[in-house]
Amino acid sequence: MEGLSLLILFLVLLAGEKVNCSEIYLPDFGGGRPLAPIVLPLDLSSANHTLRSAEESHLRRRGLRDGDHSTHNALMPLFDNLLTNGYYTTRLYIGTPPQEFALIVDSGSTVTYVPCSSCVQCGIHQDPRFRPEHSSTYEPVKCNINCNCDKKKMQCTYERQYAEMSSSSGLLAQEVISFGKESELMPQRAIFGCENSESGDLFNQHADGIIGLGRGQLSIVDQLVKKGAISDSFSLCYGGMDIGGGAMVLGGIPLPPGMVFSHSDPARSPYYNIELKDIHVAGKSLHLNPRIFDGKHGTVLDSGTTYAYLPQEAFIAFKDALTSKLGTLQKVNGPDPNYKDICFAGAGRDPSKFFPEVDMVLENGKTLKLAPENYLFRHSKIDGAYCLGVFQNGNDPTTLLGGIIVRNTLVTYDRQNGRIGFWKTNCSELWNRLHIDKNKSEKPPPSPTSTNLTTELAPAFPPNGSKYNFLPGQIQIGIITFDMFLNLTYSALLPHSKELEELIAHDLDVKSYQVHLMRLTSQGNGTLIKLAIFPADTSDFISNTTAMGIIARITEHRFRLPETFGSYEVVHWNFEPPLRRSWWQRHLWAVGLGISVVVMLSFTTFLVWYLWRHKSSASQAAYRPVDAVVPEQEMQPL
Incomplete structure (x- = not known):
């Protein structure tokens, strides 16, 4: 009966119908400590091309898709920034023994999937494909009349299509999924997609697949919550313009004081939405009708999107208000001639000195303050130039807020209480402030697909030779x-x-x-x-x-x-x-230069003296008496 209920669920989800989660039973596959949040790394994987327009593939999933706190956390650092990387990834381990994958963190997707070894149309990605035959815990989700079925394998299937025309399809299976040794939550059995075909950006991307954090029973969050493994919450924290860094937490965390919340209504939209009422530029309202931010799906927060997209009227008002505050900054072309980016030069290394603060006004007058790094990206070809990371969302009336908006912001998706919280912080240093232990290893044992070459990924750190895979603050790297x-x-x-x-x-x-x-x-x-x-x-x-x-x-x-x-x-x-190095070593070049100058000056002085003396001697000889005897040995050679 449990299998039948699960397969009915798959059919309903794949058919795109709304589901009352309380009426669906998802079987508990065992393992785990209740309510232990999982902290995962968010690695920034290189994009294959410059990401810009709402109409292009940088908005990989710009169209909307179907889709008690614990202190036990796992920490992995983040690097890079959104300009050079189109998406954040986290490391996930699937199978027994674990096989490692880099998955795009996507709050707008519901299925977690990775390329399967049997994939007939999959690109070359970061890690080897998942090999079911190498896992002792792999279990197919068997076909039933209530699910889409691969009749050859008699296994349930999934299929996802995205707005930029990329797609993914494959088989559904149950596997042991683990989150690294930082997590005190034991590995959990969960449903995932073993991908057999992909197209578009999914085919070309460097990352292996997607971890789905959206609403839906196939979401990794929903599965863990249904099993009682974590509380109904997760958090994301993206690093800043230059530093990068951050983490993802599956489960609840102690909420910091001063966190600003917005109501998030799952009945309003299947996506994570907030109630945006107005935008202020340099403290002045754009004077827009609040209903403009409530079109179609409303204002949606999507971690799988890089930039922000506003309805036409709101975008024009925002662009004009911002441009009017830029004074002497010079408008320049964007880094890629294929895109009509709005860019300005002359701001130096600190854009906050020239670009105004922007406030996103939520319900009840609460505000989410945006620094320039939350709406700009650095020009890749002109020093001191910045481009607007906010675009018009075509003819779509939805307001879509991507990762740039929440740089250096802890975002808590408090699904249990129907709200999303924002807290400005340095995401690279967040874990020190939350008192999270950072002295643990982060990787499980290597998978059987690892290369035979000896891999030593953790050097010895002085003074005690202990091995870490992070760099302690007191260590300097030469x-x-x-x-x-x-x-x-x-x-x-x-x-x-x-x-x-x-x-x-x-x-x-x-x-x-x-x-x-x-x-x-x-x-x-x-x-x-x-x-x-x-x-x-x-x-x-x-x-x-x-x-x-x-x-x-x-x-x-x-x-x-x-x-x-x-x-x-x-x-x-x-x-x-x-x-x-000693003082002499560090300044050896200067000492050498000084000695050279002294030698050259000495030689020049000697030469001048010598020529002067010779000239003087020659002059004296010209005035001697004719019969004067000048011994040969006293003659000075020229």
């Missing part, structure tokens, strides 16, 4: 080194070594002169190379934030090389502390 195996022969790689340095520097977001190819070693049909990342400019060390970002990209294979370089595998990384 040089980061890593070994990488390229599936390209030594002779083919050697002529392109400089190009490889530049490509890696670009994807690691460092200057090209910071990347040095230290060694190339031929190994069979491939090449083992050793690279080093040095501090920028004249610095003695790399900042911890920058180092964490570099190491994350290296260890999680988040930089991409052209196909001409073949495939690659990072097999080892390490770092060295800054060289503790």
Whole structure:
């Protein structure tokens, strides 16, 4: 009967009908401690192209889709920013033993899915495909008259289509899903999609798949709540414009004082909505009818969307009000000629000195304050230039708020109480303020699909040699080194070594002169190379934030090389502390320069003196008597 109820649920969801969750029974697959929230990392995966217009694929899911607190948390750091990365991902582990995946965090999707080993149309993604045959706990959801069925495999199926015409389809299965060793919640059995076909941006993206946080019985949140594993809440915290960082919490957390809440009505829309009433620019209202923010699906908060999209009238009013406050800033073209971005130059490194504060006015006059980083993105080609990260939502009257709006904001989706809370904070430092323990390892044992190459992903930290996979604040990093195996022969790689340095520097977001190819070693049909990342400019060390970002990209294979370089595998990384140089060592160049100047001045002085003396001697000789004897030995050579 439990299986029948579940399959009826699948059919109803796939048919797009509304479901009364209280009337659907989702069986408990065992395991877990009740009400323990899970904190997951949100890694920023590189997008394949510049993300801009509401009509283009950067809004991967811009169209709307179908779709007691605990202190036990798991912490994983975040890196990068929304300008260079189109979506946040988190690491999820599926199967026994666990197979690891990078999944896009999407509050607008309900199904969690990853590419299956049997996929006939799947792109090349960050991790190997899921292999059911390697898991001892894989269990298909068997066909029933109440679900869409793959008649060959006699297994229930799912299918999802998105607004930009990408799609995903595959088989539904039950598996053990774990969230890393930071979580005190035991691994849970849950329903997920084993993907057999994907198209559009889903095919081209670097991330493996999607973790669905939306409303619906196939949502990972709904499944865990139904089992009593977590309370009916989750939170997201995205980092700022330059620093990045953040985390996701599945389950409740102690709500900080001063958090601003907005009512979120599941009956109003199947998506997470808030009640937006007005927008103020520099303290002045746009004087819009509040109903403009209530069109179609209302004002929707979507973590799977990068930017913000307003109805036409609201967008024009916002753009005009903002532009009128920019004074001497010069309007410039955007970084990509294919998009008509609204950009301004001349603001320097701190846009808050030139761009006004914006307030989103919620019900009862409560406000969510937006700093410039919450509505701007940095121009990638002009220093000191910024572009508007708010666009017109085509002809759609829905107001759609993506990740840019909630940079450095803890957002709590308090589903149990029908509200969404906002709290401005530094998401990179959030966990220190919430007193969350950070001294635990974050990864489960490696999956059987791991490469045979020896992988050492945690160097020893002084002074006690303990291994961590985060960088303690007191540690300074001088040089980061890593070994990488390229599936390209030594002779083919050697002529392109400089190009490889530049490509890696670009994807690691460092200057090209910071990347040095230290060694190339031929190994069979491939090449083992050793690279080093040095501090920028004249610095003695790399900042911890920058180092964490570099190491994350290296260890999680988040930089991409052209196909001409073949495939690659990072097999080892390490770092060295800054060289503790003496005063003489640090200023050796200056001392050397000073000595050189002194020597040159001394030589010049001597030469001038010598020529003067010779000239003087010659003059005296010209006035001597004719019969004067000048001994040969006293003659001065010219």
